[in-house]
Amino acid sequence: xxxxxxxxxxxxxxxxxxxxxxxxxxxxxxxxxxxxxxxxxxxxxxxxxxxxxxxxxxxxxxxxxxxxxxxxxxxxxxxxxxxxxxxxxxxxxxxxxxxxxxxxxxxxxxxxxxxxxxxxxxxxxxxxxxxxxxxxxxxxxxxxxxxxxxxxxxxxxxxxxxxxxxxxxxxxxxxxxxxxxxxxxxxxxxxxxxxxxxxxxxxxxxxxxxxxxxxxxxxxxxxxxxxxxxxxxxxxxxxxxxxxxxxxxxxxxxxxxxxxxxxxxxxxxxxxxxxxxxxxxxxxxxxxxxxxxxxxxxxxxxxxxxxxxxxxxxxxxxxxx
Amino acid sequence: xxxxxxxxxxxxxxxxxxxxxxxxxxxxxxxxxxxxxxxxxxxxxxxxxxxxxxxxxxxxxxxxxxxxxxxxxxxxxxxxxxxxxxxxxxxxxxxxxxxxxxxxxxxxxxxxxxxxxxxxxxxxxxxxxxxxxxxxxxxxxxxxxxxxxxxxxxxxxxxxxxxxxxxxxxxxxxxxxxxxxxxxxxxxxxxxxxxxxxxxxxxxxxxxxxxxxxxxxxxxxxxxxxxxxxxxxxxxxxxxxxxxxxxxxxxxxxxxxxxxxxxxxxxxxxxxxxxxxxxxxxxxxxxxxxxxxxxxxxxxxxxxxxxxxxxxxxxxxxxxxxxxxxxxxxxxxxxxxxxxxxxxxxxxxxxxxxxxxxxxxxxxxxxxxxxxxxxxxxxxxxxxxxxxxxxxxxxxxxxxxxxxxxxxxxxxxxxxxxxxxxxxxxxxxxxxxxxxxxxxxxxxx
Numbered sequence: 169x170x171x172x173x174x175x176x177x178x179x180x181x182x183x184x185x186x187x188x189x190x191x192x193x194x195x196x197x198x199x200x201x202x203x204x205x206x207x208x209x210x211x212x213x214x215x216x217x218x219x220x221x222x223x224x225x226x227x228x229x230x231x232x233x234x235x236x237x238x239x240x241x242x243x244x245x246x247x248x249x250x251x252x253x254x255x256x257x258x259x260x261x262x263x264x265x266x267x268x269x270x271x272x273x274x275x276x277x278x279x280x281x282x283x284x285x286x287x288x289x290x291x292x293x294x295x296x297x298x299x300x301x302x303x304x305x306x307x308x309x310x311x312x313x314x315x316x317x318x319x320x321x322x323x324x325x326x327x328x329x330x331x332x333x334x335x336x337x338x339x340x341x342x343x344x345x346x347x348x349x350x351x352x353x354x355x356x357x358x359x360x361x362x363x364x365x366x367x368x369x370x371x372x373x374x375x376x377x378x379x380x381x382x383x384x385x386x387x388x389x390x391x392x393x394x395x396x397x398x399x400x401x402x403x404x405x406x407x408x409x410x411x412x413x414x415x416x417x418x419x420x421x422x423x424x425x426x427x428x429x430x431x432x433x434x435x436x437x438x439x440x441x442x443x444x445x446x447x448x449x450x451x452x453x454x455x456x457x458x459x460x461x462x463x464x465x466x467x468x469x470x471x472x473x474x475x476x477x478x479x480x481x482x483x484x485x486x487x488x489x
Numbered sequence: 490x491x492x493x494x495x496x497x498x499x500x501x502x503x504x505x506x507x508x509x510x511x512x513x514x515x516x517x518x519x520x521x522x523x524x525x526x527x528x529x530x531x532x533x534x535x536x537x538x539x540x541x542x543x544x545x546x547x548x549x550x551x552x553x554x555x556x557x558x559x560x561x562x563x564x565x566x567x568x569x570x571x572x573x574x575x576x577x578x579x580x581x582x583x584x585x586x587x588x589x590x591x592x593x594x595x596x597x598x599x600x601x602x603x604x605x606x607x608x609x610x611x612x613x614x615x616x617x618x619x620x621x622x623x624x625x626x627x628x629x630x631x632x633x634x635x636x637x638x639x640x641x642x643x644x645x646x647x648x649x650x651x652x653x654x655x656x657x658x659x660x661x662x663x664x665x666x667x668x669x670x671x672x673x674x675x676x677x678x679x680x681x682x683x684x685x686x687x688x689x690x691x692x693x694x695x696x697x698x699x700x701x702x703x704x705x706x707x708x709x710x711x712x713x714x715x716x717x718x719x720x721x722x723x724x725x726x727x728x729x730x731x732x733x734x735x736x737x738x739x740x741x742x743x744x745x746x747x748x749x750x751x752x753x754x755x756x757x758x759x760x761x762x763x764x765x766x767x768x769x770x771x772x773x774x775x776x777x778x779x780x781x782x783x784x785x786x787x788x789x790x791x792x793x794x795x796x797x798x799x800x801x802x803x804x805x806x807x808x809x810x811x812x813x814x815x816x817x818x819x820x821x822x823x824x825x826x827x828x829x830x831x832x833x834x835x836x837x838x839x840x841x842x843x844x845x846x847x848x849x850x851x852x853x854x855x856x857x858x859x860x861x862x863x864x865x866x867x868x869x870x871x872x873x874x875x876x877x878x879x880x881x882x883x884x885x886x887x888x889x890x891x892x893x894x895x896x897x898x899x900x901x902x903x904x905x906x907x908x909x910x911x912x913x914x915x916x917x918x919x920x921x922x923x924x925x926x927x928x929x930x931x932x933x934x
Contacts, residue, residue: 264509271505275498344510366725458506462499480499 172197172219178227180234186226190215194368194383197222201229202237202339204374208346212367212384213354221350225371228349232342236265236334238285248324249331255323263321265334265341272337272461273314279468280461283326284436285333286311291441293432297425305439312436340376340414340460347371347378347456370408378412378456408452414460416467417448417487433467444471452483500889507829527552531895531931538924541606542572559623568614568640573606577747577868578773579850579910580604580917581763585771588690588699590678590746596690604921607746614640620649628655636670645672647712660722665715672710676745679703683777684861687748689770702775708741726795732788743778749868752914754852761912764853774851776867784810800824813845814872829888835881835899844872849907849919870905870920877903881927895931900924 169189176182186199194211195218208225210218235243248256258266272280290300290308311329318325326332334341350369370379370389382388388407406413416433423430430441449466453459462482466473477484528551535544550564576587578599585599589609599605620634632651638644647670654663674680681702688698718732751764751772763771790804806818822835846865855862881899888894905920 268505268509272502275502275505341509348510454503455506455510457509458503461502461506465498465502482499 170219172223172226174223174226179230180240181230183226183230186222188219188222190218197225199226199229201226202233202342202373204339206374207370207372208350209370209372209379209389210367211369213369217354221353221369224353225346225350228346229342229373232338232345235261236338238331238333238335245332245334248326251326252328253325255318255325257322258324259322265337266319266324266332267321268457269332269334269337270314270319276465276468278314279436280336280464281312281314281436282332282334282336283314283317283330284312284434285335286329286331287434287436287439290439291423291432291434293422293430296423299423299425299430309439312439336464337457337460339373340412340456343371343373343376343378343412343414343456346373347380351380376412376414376456376460377408379408379410382409406452411452411454412456412459413450413452414456414463415448415450416460416463417446431467433464435468442468442470445469446473446486446488448487449473449477450485451477503889525554527554527933529931529933531929533927533929535925535927537572539604539921540573540608541923542570542574542925544568544570544572557624560621562620562622562634564616564618564620566614566616566638568616569612570614571611573608575870576605576607577749577776577870578605579750579752579763579868579914579919581750581771582913582916583763585763586690587748587773588687588695590676602917604918612640612642614638614643616645622651629653630655632666642676643672643674645670647671662720664718664720667716668712668714670712672712672740673707674710674741674745675707678745679706680708680741681745681775683743684774684863684866686859687773687775689768692768692770710738710740710742712736712738727791727793729792730788730790732786734784734786734788736782736784736786738782738784740780742780742782743776744867744869745775747776747867747869748773749776749848749866750850751856752850752852752911754854754911759913761910761914764856772856774856774861774866776869777865778846778867779812779865782810782812784808798826800826808841812872814841814843816841829886831883831885833883833885835879835883837877837879837881839875839877839879841875843874843907847872847907849873849910850914852911873920874906875903876906877901885931891934893931893933895929895933897927897929897931899927901927 169187172186172188174185183200186197189196194209195213195215197208197210197218199206199222206225206229208222210221213221234240236245237243238245240246244258244262248258269282287305287308290304292298316327316330317332347369350371354367366384368379368381368383368389371377377391379389388409391406391408391413417431422432431445431447433442433445434440435442445467449463451459451463451466453462462477462480466477466484466486469476474486477486528549530549531547533546533548535542535546537543546566546568548564548566550562552560552562554560578585578587580599580602582601584601585605586596587599587605587607588596590607597607616636616638618634618636620632622630622632624630630653632653634649636645636647636649647668649666649668651664651666655661656663682704685702688695688702692698714734714736716732716734718730720728720730722728751774753759753762753764765771786806786808788804788806790802793801795801801821801823803821808814808816816839818837818839820837822833825832844867846867848866849868851861851863851866879899879901881897883895883897885893885895901924903923907920909915910917910919
């Protein structure tokens with residue numbers, strides 16, 4: 169196993185440098201990003217390519233993490249959230265994400281709302297039984313609602329007290345962007361151009377993953393879906409030939425009060441967690457962002473999560489209890 | 490809570506996600522999924538210049554995918570043809586009157602200098618075929634099917650079987666196939682006696698003359714086709730196919746509606762004009778073709794994918810038969826990938842030499858006062874010396890994993906050549922060019 173050095177400017181959050189393990193069948197690059205263990209699985213590629221791909225993947229994941237994280241003081245998201253009602257001009261990538269967020273808001277009839285992040289100020293999903301006061305939730309709800317935002321590309325105006333949060337899209341978007349970048353990198357290498365069927369890359373950021381195609385010998389990648397009862401134990405094993413998987417759920421973040429489990433998916437119209445939603449929803453789709461959004465929409469449906477997914481003819485796995 | 494509970498939501502969401510991620514965002518064609526139907530539908534419209542043949546052809550082809558890579562395909566084609574088609578007679582400096590093929594519908598007139606075209610050529614054909622294909626084991630597979638088509642005066646039925654053998658990790662595929670078909674022809678007005686005289690319309694003896702020129706109401710034709718082919722993956726970007734095929738037709742191969750003009754080759758005032766009988770009526774004879782035909786064809790095709798994803802597809806076909814026809818077909822398409830769209834220019838060049846028994850007209854010497862010295866003759870331009878060019882462009886748009894729309898526009902130009910006639914006949918245009926446009930709209934899901 170080797171450690172790959174990435175210069176500090178490209179590693180703004182000071183994550184440990186990525187590692188690379190070369191196995192006979194495929195290589196694995198590993199690093200941390202967006203509070204998740206990240207892996208890049210590569211089959212049919214040389215050691216030099218595996219190094220370049222791992223480094224590129226880490227840099228892209230860290231770039232997106234830094235650009236769209238709530239916790240960074242001087243990125244575009246902070247600029248928007250501290251703008252106190254002034255218009256902020258955004259770049260092309262941010263504009264695309266805002267357009268997407270708007271479309272998801274409309275398609276979900278307002279249930280997917282990137283302004284609902286402020287509710288975290290009253291909800292702390294730490295596994296305890298401390299529910300917030302109803303009045304606190306009601307007050308915070310005043311600062312929630314995409315309809316209160318003025319988004320007219322490339323300018324966004326966020327009223328004082330309101331915030332936007334790309335947490336619901338960010339990780340899946342990073343998976344797709346990273347995979348695209350890695351594929352472009354392989355295709356561009358002058359001496360080692362390869363047909364897409366000769367290699368395969370799988371990008372996995374903490375369970376949200378996408379792959380470029382089956383492995384060169386035609387075999388799929390084997391992926392496990394984590395059980396919500398016993399973390400780190402798989403409840404289902406999937407064979408992936410192509411496409412992406414994303415999971416939404418409360419495996420690691422929830423509150424338990426009077427025997428009722430409150431998942432961390434909040435209903436932006438009430439300020440309270442969506443009732444009777446499954447513990448987790450995993451969806452398979454051509455892209456990770458699409459899979460993640462379908463999973464999120466399903467969770468927002470609560471009891472009807474499975475009916476919704478059936479209706480959309482999605483490939484899904486739902487864990488209820 | 491009310492989310493749009495219909496398929497439309499996930500399609501809209503998928504499209505929005507594509508916009509977010511850019512054109513490569515995984516619109517992968519979802520074909521061949523077990524338990525699903527893959528359906529291709531298209532409508533084709535064909536129109537020749539000068540009010541000649543027009544055709545509209547809707548097609549629907551549905552493939553049902555089963556476990557273990559087995560497939561069942563069902564295809565329905567409806568063909569409606571209208572418009573005028575050359576009869577084989579030559580244009581003349583005088584008015585010509587022809588009997589309708591049915592003998593009942595009266596006659597039609599062709600003005601001086603005009604191409605003799607019969608516009609009663611209206612028909613609708615329905616064809617249904619079904620094909621089953623399945624692997625036998627890792628190295629072998631087979632396919633078999635049946636086919637039937639019917640139109641007002643023609644029925645065709647057939648069966649086929651095909652066996653495939655894979656070698657070299659499926660890089661090489663050998664295949665051998667056979668198809669047999671049996672056609673029944675029952676033309677309106679019955680089968681004409683070969684090289685008999687077309688009865689003159691509006692004459693007292695017409696009915697008798699017409700009846701005399703008829704020989705039964707039904708004829709049949711049998712065809713056996715054998716094909717041997719090899720498909721070879723040359724490298725990661727290129728695949729090639731070679732085929733050799735033999736086709737044997739036996740039975741009634743003549744076109745019951747085609748005629749030949751008899752042209753006077755005696756020196757004198759009428760040299761090169763239509764031969765007339767004692768009553769001054771022009772003489773036309775029904776054509777006759779041999780009752781068997783053996784074709785050999787050799788076909789080569791290559792598909793090559795460029796580094797940017799574009800595909801070039803080129804093919805060549807050589808056909809030689811015992812009617813004396815040799816033909817060459819060169820075909821090339823270039824698929825220009827543009828994200829979820831593609832643009833596909835197409836060019837095709839076809840040339841054939843004329844059949845041994847092809848002749849633009851019969852001379853009076855050959856007519857020999859009603860006892861023709863020939864046994865076979867046809868003036869059907871499709872058996873003559875032809876050169877054709879086709880230029881086309883197809884545009885396709887992939888809507889999502891399942892759906893694709895396409896539109897194709899083609900321009901077809903055909904020139905014929907041959908013996909330029911004698912005497913007066915040389916003033917006539919014996920080989921007019923034909924052009925046609927083809928428009929096809931397709932939708933797959």
